[in-house]
Amino acid sequence: MDEKTLFFFAKKPESLPLYEQLEHRIQSEIQDVSVKVQKTQISFYNRRLFACVSFTKVRTGPQKPRHGLTLTFGLGRRLDSPRIDAATEPYPSRWTHHIFLSDAAEIDGELMAWLQEASAFSAGKR
Numbered sequence: 001m002d003e004k005t006l007f008f009f010a011k012k013p014e015s016l017p018l019y020e021q022l023e024h025r026i027q028s029e030i031q032d033v034s035v036k037v038q039k040t041q042i043s044f045y046n047r048r049l050f051a052c053v054s055f056t057k058v059r060t061g062p063q064k065p066r067h068g069l070t071l072t073f074g075l076g077r078r079l080d081s082p083r084i085d086a087a088t089e090p091y092p093s094r095w096t097h098h099i100f101l102s103d104a105a106e107i108d109g110e111l112m113a114w115l116q117e118a119s120a121f122s123a124g125k126r
Helices: 003-008 013-029 109-124
Strands: 034-037 041-045 049-054 069-075 086-091 094-101
Touching: 003 013, 003 034, 013 041, 013 049, 013 069, 013 109, 049 109, 069 109
Parallel strands: none
Antiparallel strands: 034 041, 041 049, 049 069, 069 094, 086 094
């Protein structure tokens, strides 16, 4: 783990193991991924940005777990799933989805299929 990533999680160290599992799955299942740690998010790129994690609040109220990460990714379609906490269409046929992750079990085949789709969608943009 590099210093920038450790600094990113300095105020929320309980979320670091969840991030490590997510990054491991992304790196092992999606080709040619680079990671960029910034002040407010950690971004995953192929040709372009296809996903990022942050501490953005997308779920509020009693159903929000205390610890976790917000995973954001873009697709050419809107996902219809109860797992999606928020979805917006900033451009025609470009949907941004936000999911709050609080448990490693949520990093499953369905989520990884969406991230693979997001990677392919991002790589195909002009």
